[in-house]
Amino acid sequence: MASIIGRCPVRLWGMTSAERLRRSLARAGVTEVRQGLDVQEVGDASPSDDGRRHLLVRDDHVFDAVLIADLARAEDTVLTTDAGLPVAAIVGAADVGAAAAMLQGGGSVPAGLRVVGPGGLSSAYNNALRKREAPYLMRLDADTLPAVERRMFAGSYKGVTDLVTKYVWPAPALRVTRWCAGHGITPNMVTWLSLVLVLLAMAAFWHGWFLSGLVMAWGMTFLDTVDGKLARVTMTSTKLGNVFDHGIDLVHPPFWYWAWMVGLAAVGLPLDPGWLVLAIxxxxxxxxxxxxxxxxxxxxxxxxxxxxxxxxxxLITARRNPNLLLLTAGALAGRPDLGMLAVAVWTIASLLVHTVQILQALPARRSGPLVSWLAR
Incomplete structure (x- = not known):
């Protein structure tokens, strides 16, 4: 079980720190949680010595989700900030009172407990987000809130992605994600809006309204960034929402390319043979x-x-966003047909690069399992 110590009034991403901790604990498998306790309340409600571990966490700090998950699996451990301030502990029933007093600054570390910082508890490598980044642990108050939210948002970003998502969308996506969180907009609501833009962009491409369609297409790709980040920072992602989001991402690009080809014929710029370009x-x-x-x-x-x-x-492989850059360049130049030809050529080139990558990996595997450079 777990106890959240303190009653921090600062809200981040539309919720209290205690609520975010509760969600983080639930994801780590800890569902029996008491919130907003002080030291006396923790001591009075200490469990009997039934062999269970008890996790105590201060709510005036913000913890990377991996820290909570790893702490929930640990034993007899105190987590401190880089400056050495104890902010969380997992202990046996006999040490609950002493650990609570320690976390409130009124006692020393109970004997026999391991003391670690964020880097000593959790790995910096995040396979799910394809990046190497030290887990964050930050104090939360009114002054630090902007920096905390920026760091949390950065932590929700994939490290390996396309150049638009990586370099163009982060700043505006942070502002929109913050607005959505503050107004109760859920990730699925954002995903539904992105689906509407998928259909509107397809309809515009079909009629040869390329620039209007590109505005909607880029809007969709932006919302595709926002919904995932909103789900991560508010810890509201679900398996169904994940399937919904990734299903749209996976299915829609070919339909856009098909509609673009139809639109080229509608404006008198058909490719010959168009079926071959589309097939490629x-x-x-x-x-x-x-x-x-x-x-x-x-x-x-x-x-x-x-x-x-x-x-x-x-960053540049022939996926949706890099291809949209080529289509946008062609449309702005008044030659949407050349934009689609460029996509076809770049698709072939990217396919060849990935084929070489696979062929290079086959002999490399003989020396042992492949390991990401991010994990080394």
């Missing part, structure tokens, strides 16, 4: 996805995080 773009998209799955099946690792080059190439 769509088949290349599907084959690249299959290559990614094959790499995971063969090597237990994502193709984009094996070596430093592989992560760099993910």
């Amino acid at each position: 773009v769509v088949a290349g998209y599907v084959l690249q996805r299959l290559q990614e799955g094959l790499f995971i099946a063969l090597f237990g690792l994502e193709i984009h995080i094996w070596r430093r080059f592989d992560s760099w190439f993910r």
